[in-house]
Amino acid sequence: MNWMWFHKLGSPKWFYEISRLWLPWLAVSAVLLLVTGLVWGLAFAPPDYQQGNSFRIIYLHVPAAFLAQSIYIMLAIAGTVGLVWKMKLADVALQQAAPIGAWMTVIALVTGAIWGKPTWGTYWVWDARLTSMLILLFLYFGVIALGNAITNRDSAAKACAVLAIVGVVNIPIIQYSVEWWNTLHQPATFSIVAKPAMPFEMWMPLLISVLGFYCFFGAVLLMRMRLEVLRREVRSSWAKAEIKAQVEKGL
Amino acid sequence: MNPVRKKRLYAVMALVSGAGIAVALALSALQQNINLFYSPTQIAAGDAPEEVRIRAGGLVAVGSVTRSDKSLDTDFVVTDGVANVTIRYNGILPDLFREGQGIVAMGKLNDQGVLIADEVLAKHDENYMPPEVMQALEQSGMKQQHDAANAAKQGY
Numbered sequence: 001m002n003w004m005w006f007h008k009l010g011s012p013k014w015f016y017e018i019s020r021l022w023l024p025w026l027a028v029s030a031v032l033l034l035v036t037g038l039v040w041g042l043a044f045a046p047p048d049y050q051q052g053n054s055f056r057i058i059y060l061h062v063p064a065a066f067l068a069q070s071i072y073i074m075l076a077i078a079g080t081v082g083l084v085w086k087m088k089l090a091d092v093a094l095q096q097a098a099p100i101g102a103w104m105t106v107i108a109l110v111t112g113a114i115w116g117k118p119t120w121g122t123y124w125v126w127d128a129r130l131t132s133m134l135i136l137l138f139l140y141f142g143v144i145a146l147g148n149a150i151t152n153r154d155s156a157a158k159a160c161a162v163l164a165i166v167g168v169v170n171i172p173i174i175q176y177s178v179e180w181w182n183t184l185h186q187p188a189t190f191s192i193v194a195k196p197a198m199p200f201e202m203w204m205p206l207l208i209s210v211l212g213f214y215c216f217f218g219a220v221l222l223m224r225m226r227l228e229v230l231r232r233e234v235r236s237s238w239a240k241a242e243i244k245a246q247v248e249k250g251l
Numbered sequence: 252m253n254p255v256r257k258k259r260l261y262a263v264m265a266l267v268s269g270a271g272i273a274v275a276l277a278l279s280a281l282q283q284n285i286n287l288f289y290s291p292t293q294i295a296a297g298d299a300p301e302e303v304r305i306r307a308g309g310l311v312a313v314g315s316v317t318r319s320d321k322s323l324d325t326d327f328v329v330t331d332g333v334a335n336v337t338i339r340y341n342g343i344l345p346d347l348f349r350e351g352q353g354i355v356a357m358g359k360l361n362d363q364g365v366l367i368a369d370e371v372l373a374k375h376d377e378n379y380m381p382p383e384v385m386q387a388l389e390q391s392g393m394k395q396q397h398d399a400a401n402a403a404k405q406g407y
Contacts, residue, residue, distance in 0.1 A: 128287070
């Protein structure tokens with residue numbers, strides 16, 4: 001197998017140039033998919049027979065919850081790459097993805113609470129799914145705080161990587177909490193592997209908005225990483241030239 | 252892979268499995284306490300303590316809901332297909348409360364085994380469908396099968 005691409009990722013300059021090509025594609029697909037999925041889901045999909053229109057919050061809740069977990073897995077992978085291969089870019093990815101993941105967790109928790117009040121009769125209940133999701137939010141806060149608290153960049157990278165890797169144990173707990181224990185939260189409606197528990201005209205907009213959220217995450221992450229790479233490489237000649245070009249374009 | 256990286260990779264794998272084993276042991280020790288509610292079978296078997304606030308969950312038995320004329324008192328039976336628990340509740344029930352619906356009630360068991368609830372939450376299942384589909388299911392008599400399949404899936 002050719003591992004060239006993997007080793008190339010070690011070079012911030014190469015990443016900066018290749019991500020310039022990916023970014024527009026990701027941004028355009030994110031906008032198209034999000035607009036299609038959300039407009040279809042929020043305005044045109046049929047209401048649910050029991051919940052009426054309040055079920056439509058699923059088009060925000062489920063994609064945000066998916067991303068909250070996927071981003072944490074990404075943090076753990078980036079942490080492993082950073083610890084084992086000492087790749088600088090892995091730490092950039094970890095630090096820049098963590099706040100996005102924290103926001104996605106907040107969206108999932110808040111939309112869930114808003115939906116819970118009319119459906120369950122309560123905003124919050126300490127069941128295994130909700131509690132493990134709250135722990136995920138605190139793990140994100142931990143990674144962000146640790147990254148900011150340690151001034152030495154290498155030590156901060158190591159500490160964040162270890163926390164991200166240990167915290168990944170929480171992900172299967174979130175995933176299977178609804179099957180292992182009695183919870184108020186229902187099992188998954190939408191899954192990649194199983195037959196969906198909703199008809200096509202409800203399921204398709206959900207799939208589109210999930211994909212849209214992923215593209216949105218990809219685009220935002222690349223933008224944040226490019227900025228951080230420039231900031232960290234500010235002493236190198238290519239970064240100086242790039243910043244100069246950007247400033248002149250801005251004027 | 253060079254030996255130094257291999258060693259570091261093994262260290263990371265040891266870290267993950269160590270943390271995983273520790274959490275798995277802790278969770279299996281806490282198994283009962285993490286459950287949000289007791290099922291009617293557990294209550295009938297005497298697993299649930301009396302005079303302590305507990306939660307009971309199950310499906311509202313069809314035809315069991317009796318409302319008082321003078322107050323908000325509602326009595327209903329919650330079942331998991333094996334055992335039944337009678338629940339008495341004084342208050343406004345959630346919109347989704349109906350016969351056949353999964354609910355979770357919080358309150359104390361009295362000495363007759365009746366749960367005096369001060370909170371009733373509706374448990375929603377993972378199935379979503381448009382109203383027309385539900386009507387079609389009801390007309391064709393498939394609804395019972397659908398409900399039974401759901402109840403089995405949710406482990407009541």
